[in-house]
Amino acid sequence: MKLVGSLKDEKKMLLFVYILLFAMFGNLCILKGEVDKRAIILGVAMVILLGYSHFIIRKYFSDGDKHILLFIFLLSMIGIVMLYRIDPSVAIKQTVWFSVGMIAYVLIVVLLPDLKSFSKYKKLYLIGTLIFMSMAMVPGLGVEIYGAKNWVQIGPIGFQPSEIGKLFLTAYLASTLKDYDGNFKSLIKPALVVMYSLGFMVLQKDLGSVLIFFGISVTMLYLSTGKLKYIITTFLLSCVGAVFSYKLFSHVRVRVQIWKDPFEYANDQGFQVVQGLFAIASGGLFGAGLGKGYPQFVPVVTTDYIFAIICEELGLIMGFGILIIFFLMFYRCMRSAIYVNDKFSQLLAVGFSAMFASQVLVIVGGVMNAIPLTGITLPFVSYGGTSMLTSFFAMGIIQKISEEG
Template sequence: MASIDNRKEEKRILSLVYGIGIIAFSIIGLYNNDSIAYLIGIFSVVLIGYGHFIISRYFPDGDKYLFVLAAFLAEMGLVMLYRINPYYAIRQITWLTVGVAVFILIVVLFPDMEGIKDFKYYYLAAAIGLLVLTQVFGSDIRGSKNWINLGFIGFQPSEFSKVFLILYLASELHDFKDRKGLIMPAAAVLVSLIFLVLQKDLGSALIFFGISITMVYIATPKIKYVLSAVVLFLIGGAGSYFVFSHVRNRVNIWINPWKDPNGAGYQVVQSLFAIAWGGLMGTGLNLGYPKYIPEVHTDFIFAIVCEEFGLLGGFAVIIAYFLLVYRGMRTAIYSEDNFTRLVAVGISTMIGAQVFVIIGGVIKLIPLTGITLPLMSYGGSSFVINFIALGILQKISENTK
């Protein structure tokens, strides 16, 4: 009976996703006399429906809400990107296709998740190696050296490094016995953070740290290890403030963006104006002013959601993220072994921390760090890696109690 109720609820949420896609893209198409908008809307809905059909038809035991909630967020992001600039949405629909395909392939082809815990040194090598490659070959973009440009395509190695770090920490900590077992994981995290600080990618450093302390606490569980790590991280953050002018600028903008509203603080100020202008109900789709916010398609997409859909739309997005993280943590609770439990916790923390960091920066709760909003912002590497992570979560949920 519960399974039937779940399927009905999934279909209700999917109907909402389909409605958002068709109605929103129809509004954009009518408003701009743009026939391509209708095609993007129809294709995205068909793609999401096909993905849900495959995992429901052939793998009925897992938590389908993971895919459904991800689909809602991806569809909202696609609508806003097309509204900002159709070029971004057309590129993003390609990444959505790749993401859904990879999600399905992981669920279909991955072996039992417990069987991959013996490759911890490969995970460690991949996690650190990607950061080393960035340090050597990375390009400096907006103050952070966190991209590798291959000419025809660019990607952020730190996005992939996060997942490899999660797999490594889960492999290392699943049979934790005493504090000696923390030496290697602590060294791996420290080396990762050093590279991220050198690359001035402090947003990713904060997420790496959040993932690490959460997994350590779940594996040990001893609050003293977490508190020690927090103290060291704060010391490192304070040191970065005095060493890097880039970090000082971000903190100073956070403290008072109105000091230079047309210069250094322009991005944050325009974001706050957009959120305030949207009010509770929003200006309406296609009636906002995204062109006034620099990098609105990546760092500040949440601001234009709040402007055109209002605070109610912003809260809807936040609730969807909360439910996605909750379903991930729920998967961890019902996992039958420590390895998959830690992987599920790490992935859920990765998504939750990234959402907190970027939305916190957009609303001036914390200093802006310049990372993307998962599943909504424009960006191939971030988009695909989140679907990979959710595919792993989906696979874990197939084998829960």
């Protein structure tokens, strides 16, 4: 009976996704007063991708949680629609990244063997963490964009190494903490690796990644040890580190000052925050309507501030809806960790789940000025090739874990 009920819920969810897809892309087609053929092609491509990937996962790997795929697709669809409304060329690029990510997601589930065997590659995960966390600081490789030196440019290829680094860090912590036997000394090495990662993110002025890595580390630490005193100690040390960072680095002080009173800096450093708040306020509860907002007034609108434009044109209701989808996705991912027996797989699922939860809270909190703004992407919604691929990789692993459980 439970299986039948779950299948019915999944079919209802799939039907809802298709209805929303046709509605949103149908709106895009007539947005400019004439039929937009590119929007039609984009919509058809999304239908094919959803149908094919869901068919493969459902038919050949029916044991796992299929709601995860639907949540991913729902968020990606909303992001591509908004990107197309802002800049069609960016939306087409995002669709390409989405397609590659979806293929990688399916291949991970289909081809990857039992994840238990991957726990032995601890040294590989450590090396990957050390390399990718520091890569942007290598002379000649690192590129500064919007004040943060967290990008690497190798010829025509540009990517954000910390996005890849957080996958290695999560895998390293999972492979290390799974062997925790109550001895405090076994936590020293992973603690040093986390401090190494956080230190390089502060030097790169990538404060968003600092908060994400901290959220991942604390969550995995508590799950593996179950000791509240370690969590309290970690928070106290983080407070000390935050104070030192505030005293030592001017960019940290600037972010805090803007957060305290963004309107005082509305004409320079706080311009982005203020414009985002104006966009959210002007949209109100139900929004101005798709295509009736003013995204050109908000800087970095396709990445950091896409949530503000969604609220402006589709309303706070859609904004809350996106947060609910993220919450449900987080719940289903954590649920996968509960049902799996292997400690490594369990920690990996929890770590990746915490990664997404931290990223959403940090960027939405920054856009709403609840916390100091840190420029990161909203998973699956904002434009970004590196972010899209790493997010799909992490979700593919969680899907595989749900199959095992």
